[in-house]
Amino acid sequence: KNEVEQSPQNLTAQEGEFITINCSYSVGISALHWLQQHPGGGIVSLFMLSSGKKKHGRLIATINIQEKHSSLHITASHPRDSAVYICAVEGTNTGNQFYFGTGTSLTVIP
Amino acid sequence: KAGVTQTPRYLIKTRGQQVTLSCSPISGHRSVSWYQQTPGQGLQFLFEYFSETQRNKGNFPGRFSGRQFSNSRSEMNVSTLELGDSALYLCASRPYRALTDTQYFGPGTRLTVL
Numbered sequence: 001k002n003e004v005e006q007s008p009q010n011l012t013a014q015e016g017e018f019i020t021i022n023c024s025y026s027v028g029i030s031a032l033h034w035l036q037q038h039p040g041g042g043i044v045s046l047f048m049l050s051s052g053k054k055k056h057g058r059l060i061a062t063i064n065i066q067e068k069h070s071s072l073h074i075t076a077s078h079p080r081d082s083a084v085y086i087c088a089v090e091g092t093n094t095g096n097q098f099y100f101g102t103g104t105s106l107t108v109i110p
Numbered sequence: 111k112a113g114v115t116q117t118p119r120y121l122i123k124t125r126g127q128q129v130t131l132s133c134s135p136i137s138g139h140r141s142v143s144w145y146q147q148t149p150g151q152g153l154q155f156l157f158e159y160f161s162e163t164q165r166n167k168g169n170f171p172g173r174f175s176g177r178q179f180s181n182s183r184s185e186m187n188v189s190t191l192e193l194g195d196s197a198l199y200l201c202a203s204r205p206y207r208a209l210t211d212t213q214y215f216g217p218g219t220r221l222t223v224l
Contacts, residue, residue, distance in 0.1 A: 033212075033213070035215075041147075041198050041200075041217065041218045041220070042215070042217055042218075043200060043202075043215040044215070045202075045212045045213050045214065045215065048211075048212045048213075086152075086153060088153070097155055097166050097167075097168060098143070098145070098155040098168075099155070100152055100153040100154065100155075101152075102152050103152065
């Protein structure tokens with residue numbers, strides 16, 4: 001049983017398209033994180049959410065605590081957005097242990 | 111500020127050996143977490159240290175251990191290496207353990223067990 005489910009697993013988009021990646025979780029959480037991982041391994045934390053919505057440039061992240069669901073949106077996608085996007089949650093029942101989704105591999109074609 | 115640094119970046123060991131990986135957090139950060147990433151299992155949480163104390167531990171066998179020093183630098187140790195321990199090991203730091211703290215990841219140590 002996976003505590004965090006992401007969809008889609010793979011996503012190919014044309015440059016300029018609006019992209020949505022979804023994340024559902026089954027545990028009580030203190031925070032949800034969206035991470036970006038480029039080839040080569042480096043991980044960057046994009047957002048940390050405990051409620052509502054956050055925006056950073058072309059990226060928007062939302063969370064619905066009642067529905068245990070979060071979305072990551074990329075507006076006007078660009079080839080440099082090509083990466084793996086990972087949803088992670090800090091569980092409240094386990095002393096803030098982290099659970100990770102399997103990631104969404106995004107390719108943006110020029 | 112310098113980012114999170116991990117040493118070594120690459121490591122090759124043989125089964126049965128032990129290995130120690132090091133993580134230096136961003137200056138002023140007191141929380142360090144360790145993660146294992148493999149193609150089959152993805153990212154998995156190993157443990158978190160805060161102020162030299164292990165605050166949380168994931169579901170890994172006792173062969174995996176860690177510690178944190180008074181300067182917040184952290185080490186993780188894997189004893190009696192198995193082929194399945196081949197992975198990218200990442201550490202991340204944050205100032206405290208507050209809900210407002212985002213994590214900053216290091217570049218990782220890629221461990222290959224032969």
